[in-house]
Amino acid sequence: MLKVRSLRKSYGNVVALDGVDLDIAPGQILGLLGPNGAGKTTLVSIVCGLRRPDSGLVEVDGVDAVAHAHAVRPHLGLAPQEVGVYPLVTVRENLVFFGELHGLRGRALASRIDEVAHALGLAPLLSRRGTELSGGERRRLHTAMALLHRPRLLLLDEPTAGADVRTRNDLLDLVRSLAAGGAAVCYSTHYLPEVETLNARVALLESGRVIASGEVATLIAAHARAAVELTFDGPPPDVNGHGPVERDGNVVRIRSDRPAEAAAAVMQSLGPDASRLQSVEIVHPSLESVYLALTGRRYEGEQAEEAEIVSA
C-alpha cells in the first residue's frame, strides 16, 4: 500500500530524511519509531503531500504520491502530531465536515459517525463543542476525524502524545481493528511499549535513516541483550569482569543475559565507590534495548516505566 524508496529531505543544512526505504502492506501496522527530530513527522508530511521531498519515491497503492498527491489523498487518513480540531463547532460537526470532505453524505455519514464515536468513546460528547472537551477527548476527536472515511492508508503521527490511559487504550484497540479490516497503518511514536502492544512491524528511524526494520521479536532476537545500568555521582569506577561495558557520562552499562545476577555481583565489587552509586536499573530485552544496541544510547521517551529501577 505504501512504498518509500531513497527518500531524502533537508531543511537548509539540516538533513531530516537521508535515504529512507519503507513498505507497508494492506492490513499491516508499521511502528515508525525514533526520538524527536528523527524525521518521523517529515516522512508522514511527505507521504500526505504536505511537503515535497528533495528526491526519492513515494507510492501509495502504486500511484506516485509526490507527483499526484491529489489522486492519493482520498485514500489517506492523517492525524498529525498536534491536535487539530475546530473548537467553535460540536464534535458531530467536526466529524460531519471531514466525512463530507471525503464524500460521505446522509445516512452513510451519520451511521459512520455513530460507529467511530462509539469506538472512541465520543458518543456522549457528540453535541459538545470543541472548546468544551478535555485534552484526551480532543485527542480522540482528532483521531476520529482521520479515520471516518475508512482510509486505506492511515497515518497516525504520535497519536497518543499527552493522551490519558483510556484514550491510549481506545486508540490502540482501534488501530488493531482498522488493520484487521485491511487498512495499512503507519503508527509514528516514540513510546516503544505501544509498538510492542500492537505487535507491529517496526522501522527504527535515527537521524533521518532507518537503522533497523522488521518484526519486534526478530529485532529483539537479533539485537537486544539485557543490561544493568548503574548511575554514579561522578565518574563511574572500573566495573570490568561482569560482561561488555559501555560508559556514558556518569552511567556505566553492563550487557548480560542474567542482568539481576550481574547487578548483585557488580554492587558487591564496588567497595568504597558504593557510596557514590545513585541508581541501578535492569534493562530487559525489548525494543528499547534494540535501540540501545544499535545507537549506544538510551531511548528518549516514556519507556523508563518499562525498566525496573532499584534505588541505591
Place this chain on the structure above:
Amino acid sequence: MSLPDRAGAIARHEFRMMRHNPGLFLQLILMPLVMMAFLKGAFREALQGEGYAGANGAEQAVPGLTVMFAFFFSGDVAFAFFREHGWRTWDRLRASPASSVEIMVGKCAPSFSMLAVQQTLLLLMNAAIFGMHIRGPLPALFAMGIAIATCLLAMGMAMAAIAKNTQQLNLMGSLGAIALSGLGGAFTPLSALPQWARAVAPASPGYWAVRGYRTVILDGGGLTAIAPMVLMLGLFTLGFAAVAAFRFRFDEAKMALM
C-alpha cells in the same frame, strides 16, 4: 466528488462556525446600526449644506458606516485562514482530498455571502428604521453591494497572503478599514474632509464604494450612473486578487495566536 461538492462541504462548515459565533452578527449588523442612530443627526446639516435639502442625515451615515464595517469584515476574511493555523487544522485540510481551489472557494464563498447580506440588510433596515429615502433603483444598490463585497473579499485575501501573524493582520485590518473607509467619506461627507484627504481619496476603494451608494441613494442614479464606481472597484479587486495570487502560499506557516 466534484469541485462544488468539496467546496460546498468547506462552505457549509464555515457557515456552521459563523452560526456558533454570534459576535459576527454584532460586529456586522448591530454595531453599525447603533452608530448610525448616533451619527445620523450630525450628517443632516452637512448634507443639507451640500444641497440635499430633504436629507435627514441617514443618507450619509448609512452608506458610510455600512462600508466601514464591511471593511472591518475584510480582516475576518483573512482571519478565516489564520485561525486554521491556530487550531492546527490547516494541514489536515490540505491533506484532505480538497484541492487548493476548492479550499479557496469554500472558505471565501461564506465571507462573500456575509458581506453581500450585510450590505443589503443594513441598507434596507435603515431605510425602514431611519426613514432613509433611496431615490435610485434597488438593482443599482445591489450592484454596488456585490461590487463592494467582491472587492473586500479580494482585499481580505491579499491581507491573508501578506500578513505573517495575527498581530500584523489585526493591524492591517483595523488601520486599513479606518483609513480606506475614512477616506471614502465613511465618517464624514467628503466635502468636510481636509483638502489633502480629498486629493488622495480616489486612491481608496472606500471612496468609490461610498460615492456609488450616494449616487443611488441621494442622486437617484441607476446602473449607468454607478458604472464608473463599479469599474473602479473592479480594478481594485483585480489588484488585490493579483497580490493574493502572487503572494499566497498554501504551505506557508502563519503565526496565529488564538
